[in-house]
Amino acid sequence: xxxxxxxxxxxxxxxxxxxxxxxxxxxxxxxxxxxxxxxxxxxxxxxxxxxxxxxxxxxxxxxxxxxxxxxxxxxxxxxxxxxxxxxxxxxxxxxxxxxxxxxxxxxxxxxxxxxxxxxxxxxxxxxxxxxxxxxxxxxxxxxxxxxxxxxxxxxxxxxxxxxxxxxxxxxxxxxxxxxxxxxxxxxxxxxxxxxxxxxxxxxxxxxxxxxxxxxxxxxxxxxxxxxxxxxxxxxxxxxxxxxxxxxxxxxxxxxxxxxxxxxxxxxxxxxxxxxxxxxxxxxxxxxxxxxxxxxxxxxxxxxxxxxxxxxxxxxxxxxxxxxxxxxxxxxxxxxxxxxxxxxxxxxxxxxxxxxxxxxxxxxxxxxxxxxxxxxxxxxxxxxxxxxxxxxxxxxxxxxxxxxxxxxxxxxxxxxxx
Amino acid sequence: xxxxxxxxxxxxxxxxxxxxxxxxxxxxxxxxxxxxxxxxxxxxxxxxxxxxxxxxxxxxxxxxxxxxxxxxxxxxxxxxxxxxxxxxxxxxxxxxxxxxxxxxxxxxxxxxxxxxxxxxxxxxxxxxxxxxxxxxxxxxxxxxxxxxxxxxxxxxxxxxxxxxxxxxxxxxxxxxxxxxxxxxxxxxxxxxxxxxxxxxxxxxxxxxxxxxxxxxxxxxxxxxxxxxxxxxxxxxxxxxxxxxxxxxxxxxxxxxxxxxxxxxxxxxxxxxxxxxxxxxxxxxxxxxxxxxxxxxxxxxxxxxxxxxxxxxxxxxxxxxxxxxxxxxxxxxxxxxxxxxxxxxxxxxxxxxxxxxxxxxxxxxxxxxxxxxxxxxxxxxxxxxxxxxxxxxxxxxxxxxxxxxxxxxxxxxxxxxx
Numbered sequence: 001x002x003x004x005x006x007x008x009x010x011x012x013x014x015x016x017x018x019x020x021x022x023x024x025x026x027x028x029x030x031x032x033x034x035x036x037x038x039x040x041x042x043x044x045x046x047x048x049x050x051x052x053x054x055x056x057x058x059x060x061x062x063x064x065x066x067x068x069x070x071x072x073x074x075x076x077x078x079x080x081x082x083x084x085x086x087x088x089x090x091x092x093x094x095x096x097x098x099x100x101x102x103x104x105x106x107x108x109x110x111x112x113x114x115x116x117x118x119x120x121x122x123x124x125x126x127x128x129x130x131x132x133x134x135x136x137x138x139x140x141x142x143x144x145x146x147x148x149x150x151x152x153x154x155x156x157x158x159x160x161x162x163x164x165x166x167x168x169x170x171x172x173x174x175x176x177x178x179x180x181x182x183x184x185x186x187x188x189x190x191x192x193x194x195x196x197x198x199x200x201x202x203x204x205x206x207x208x209x210x211x212x213x214x215x216x217x218x219x220x221x222x223x224x225x226x227x228x229x230x231x232x233x234x235x236x237x238x239x240x241x242x243x244x245x246x247x248x249x250x251x252x253x254x255x256x257x258x259x260x261x262x263x264x265x266x267x268x269x270x271x272x273x274x275x276x277x278x279x280x281x282x283x284x285x286x287x288x289x290x291x292x293x294x295x296x297x298x299x300x301x302x303x304x305x306x307x308x309x310x311x312x313x314x315x316x317x318x319x320x321x322x323x324x325x326x327x328x329x330x331x332x333x334x335x336x337x338x339x340x341x342x343x344x345x346x347x348x349x350x351x352x353x354x355x356x357x358x359x360x361x362x363x364x365x366x367x368x369x370x371x372x373x374x375x376x377x378x379x380x381x382x383x384x385x386x387x388x389x390x391x392x393x394x395x396x397x398x399x400x401x402x403x404x405x406x407x408x409x410x411x412x413x414x415x416x417x
Numbered sequence: 418x419x420x421x422x423x424x425x426x427x428x429x430x431x432x433x434x435x436x437x438x439x440x441x442x443x444x445x446x447x448x449x450x451x452x453x454x455x456x457x458x459x460x461x462x463x464x465x466x467x468x469x470x471x472x473x474x475x476x477x478x479x480x481x482x483x484x485x486x487x488x489x490x491x492x493x494x495x496x497x498x499x500x501x502x503x504x505x506x507x508x509x510x511x512x513x514x515x516x517x518x519x520x521x522x523x524x525x526x527x528x529x530x531x532x533x534x535x536x537x538x539x540x541x542x543x544x545x546x547x548x549x550x551x552x553x554x555x556x557x558x559x560x561x562x563x564x565x566x567x568x569x570x571x572x573x574x575x576x577x578x579x580x581x582x583x584x585x586x587x588x589x590x591x592x593x594x595x596x597x598x599x600x601x602x603x604x605x606x607x608x609x610x611x612x613x614x615x616x617x618x619x620x621x622x623x624x625x626x627x628x629x630x631x632x633x634x635x636x637x638x639x640x641x642x643x644x645x646x647x648x649x650x651x652x653x654x655x656x657x658x659x660x661x662x663x664x665x666x667x668x669x670x671x672x673x674x675x676x677x678x679x680x681x682x683x684x685x686x687x688x689x690x691x692x693x694x695x696x697x698x699x700x701x702x703x704x705x706x707x708x709x710x711x712x713x714x715x716x717x718x719x720x721x722x723x724x725x726x727x728x729x730x731x732x733x734x735x736x737x738x739x740x741x742x743x744x745x746x747x748x749x750x751x752x753x754x755x756x757x758x759x760x761x762x763x764x765x766x767x768x769x770x771x772x773x774x775x776x777x778x779x780x781x782x783x784x785x786x787x788x789x790x791x792x793x794x795x796x797x798x799x800x801x802x803x804x805x806x807x808x809x810x811x812x813x814x815x816x817x818x819x820x821x822x823x824x825x826x827x828x829x830x831x832x833x834x
Contacts, residue, residue: 018751022774101796107785109795116807117777199807214635220808241830248832334435356825357439360534368524368828377833378526378824379518390533390616390821391637392809404807407795408773411785413658415665416794 006190009145009178010197013118016175017143021115025092027170032135035166036084039131042162043077049158050127057151065255069125070152080128086381087135093400094141110408115141117199119402120191121384122213124205125149130159132382134177139399143176145191145198150183157181192217202397204385222393224386226312227257227340229370232264232329232355234346239269241367242345243277248369249343251284255314257386258341258363258373262309262319264329270297270322278320286316293322309336326351330358337361339388341373362388362395423607426562426595427614430535433592434560438532442509444587449552452583453501456548459579460494466575467544474568482672486542487569497545503798504552510817511558527825532558534616536819537608538801539630541622542566547576549799551594557819560593562608562615567600574598609634619814621802639810641803643729644674644757646787649681649746649772651763656686658784659762660694665786666760668701672731674803675758675780675790679726679736681746687714687739695737703733710739726753743768747775754778756805758790779805779812 020028039046050072057067096113103109119142123129130146137144148156160179167176180187192201195218202222203213210223231249233242249260265274270293278288278298288294289308290301301320308319309332323329333342343365344355352366363373373396375383380398387393393401437445456463467489474484513530520526536559540546547563554561565573577596584593597604609618612635619639620630627640648666650659666677682691687710695705695715705711706725707718718737725736726749740746750759760782761772769783780790790813792800797815804810810818 018775018777021777022771103794103796105789105794107789107794114777218631220806222808238830244830244832252833352827354439358435360435360438360531361823363824363826365826366828368826368831369833371833372522372524372826372828372831373824377520377522377524379520389637391639394821395824404811406778407780407790407812409780409782409785409789410769411783411789413655413661414785414789415661416669416786416788 003190003193006187007194007197009180010118010191010194012175013143013145013178014197016173017115017117019173020141020143020176023141023172025094027172028138028141029088031166031170031172031176032084032088032138034169035131035135035163036081036088038162038165038169039077039081039084039159042158043074046077046155046158046162047072047074050155053152053154062151066125066151070127070155072127072155076128080131083128083132083382084135087132087139087399090139090381090399093139093403098405105414106412107414108410111405112408113400113403114406116402116404118143118145118197120145120147120198120201120219122147122188122201122203122205122209123149124209125152127152127155127159129204130156130179131163133384134163136382136384136399136402137177140402142402145178145180147180147188147191153181153183189216192219195219202385220392222385222387222389222397224257224388226338226388227259228261228310228312228336228338229258229340230262230264230333230337230342231260231370232323232326232333232342232344233266233269234326234344234348234351235266235268236348236351237266237269237345238347238367239273243280245343245345245367245369246277247280247284249371250281250286250318251316252369252371254316256371257312258370259314260318260370261311261313262321262336264321264323264332266326266329267293267322267324274298274322281318284316286318289317289319291321294320312338326354330355333359333361339390340386341365341370343368343370362386420607420610423604424611424614426597427535427608427611429592430560430562430595431614433590434532434534436590437558437560437593440558440589442511444589445555445558446505446509448583448587448589448593449501449505449555450583451586452548452552452580453498453505455579455582455586456494456498456501456576459575460491463494463572463575463579464489464491467572470569470571479568483542483568487544487572489544489572493545497548500545500549500799501552504549504556504816507556507798507816510556510820515822522831523829524831525827528822529825530817530820531823533819533821535560535562535614537562537564537615537618537636539564539605539618539620539622539626540566541626542569544569544572544576546621547573547596548580550801551580553799553801553816553819554594556816559819562595562597564597564605564608570598570600606633609636612636619802637809639802639804639806639814641674641805643755643805644676645678645727645729645753645755646675646757647679647681647746647750647754647759648677648787649740649743649750649759649761650683650686651743651761651765651768652683652685653765653768654683654686654762655764655784656690660697662760662762662784662786663694664697664701666788667698667703667735668733669786669788671733673788674729675787676731677735677787678728678730679738679753681738681740681749683743683746684710684739684741691715691739698735701733703735706734706736708738711737729755743771747772750776750778756807757803758782758787760785760787779803
């Protein structure tokens, strides 16, 4: 398709970003508050638009899980508005002086937190992403371009009307937050070519979407491929805690990226304890795929293949392996994990520290369910995504993770000799 | 070429990185000190190897500027060793707790600074890069793969012998720092395909090298394309300062990325002051390319084209433009700049702040020469490069910029409800 409409949209975003860099925190916060107010005032319209999307989705036979994600309720809408309140109330990341030193030359060198510029966020069906993303970008003084799933376009349009009204109330340009108001994927591809105007792409969704984005753009992408999360029950675990954590990490919401996919158990517990635990999993409908020692203990277990150890099931399936020691568990995670979230259950502080240092994941947990890996639960207010990359941002990303810095150098005529 | 040798090298680096994550700061610092000692002890061998490289380079007719970069002197070697001392003495970035909070769940959530993993640094002819890069990676607990210019291979081999000896003295694996000991560029390309084992590529050199790296790898690259640096002489400048800063920024070392390429002057000074300044530039052999107002004032000036405004001359050529006001100067920099380093000369604090906020560059300076944009002068000890990217690291990069973070979450059996 023609580049022009996409380029024009991206250029408008760049211009809005330049203006936003000069806007006070107070004005940005007024915009977030006005969006929350508009969201509450327009709830009937938004729910009606969502009902129309849902009716169309049912007619087209969308999977129940997708329908569930697409569904907005009055409570859900209020939670979205409340999330905006929380984002607004957090400390302002922009302008923070990260470090400061006076050099022998007399120059004062500061590292100051500044916005990235223009952020393009591509997401799938959950409508709550649009207001969270808009608010986190406003909080960090970035202009944003938002593109939601095509089945949610009506809902997103209604939500975007509230965003536009909030921007207008606060006196900000409508280009500060732009919705990609088309279901034509060629328009997304044209936007992905605007590396002159767009600074960062954040795709939120399945691995296929993310790989397609990475392949089609020269713009930096912060991404989250998958969550192959492990719980390791150590020799020195509190076994009651271990049972609760393992069951919670797998079963509380198995379709999320921070759900456990593989359970590793020290051989000291590979007897009646593990047998009883696997029976509890089975009672909850979890299919077990195990190593030979697991199969010997629990004959209903299928043999786990190499693919099982690397699988993100997002379902009631669990790979289970008995390990001879902590090192073997760490090696297993290094080999098969996805650097997302991994937990150890142990009462031994030294072994916990060893696990923390040796496991190279965005979240490493001791005696807690992997399900806690979440921006809201970490105190970030909301998250624009979870990064399994190592550069720039890692783990749940809040507003401060949408900033960069510049060096500000103040002198009195210094020249270099 | 066959992938195997490159993959084997990258896998060894990954294994070394895993071991290095468990090594104490003390042991890493002992290694840096031992490399400095080995460098001083082996200076005769290193200078002999360098002399052989220089003789070969002269035989092949290398440009004098390249010969100059390649040349090691006893003083230069001592400066390299001293740089290692400084890197060793800086505070250790690894393990720093960036933030910490106790959540309502009782979980203690920390953001902890950790190494990136395996860093691949590709550089051109300056041999000092090899020890700086090795030491900065050791300081940040990253395994490194170093590939220097082919004309410096003998020098780099001699320097690498000192690095290997230092690693051995401190009891670290020789794979902690690996030299790519071949001039075959296909080996570099094979390494660039090892995205499973290598976490980051830093190419240091000309724009052509950098673009070639970016095109051939799926590994994240931190890069520095070019430095089109501006000095803007504001209406309220101290004109004596302005003259000194402008001359210094252009002439002190014109071939560096932080040298001024375009001078912007407020129209209030576009009379005898600017004429006299341009005469001083001409007296120093600087060719002037100007806008019509500059040409009217200084007839020796050639007309500046669109290409001139975007040019990184790295030479005694200067583009000069008269602007009507501060905003026009800011717009010019936004349009033609490279987000590297830009300076304003002004005594007006409000205008200085406006420039700082509006100019989107890695270093923004007030009343100082752009030539100060440098890791050493900013207090980073040394620099592994200067980033003109916005993500992860921006401006001069020290050891802390070679780290990422992980979330460490400590609980007492918490599960999510």
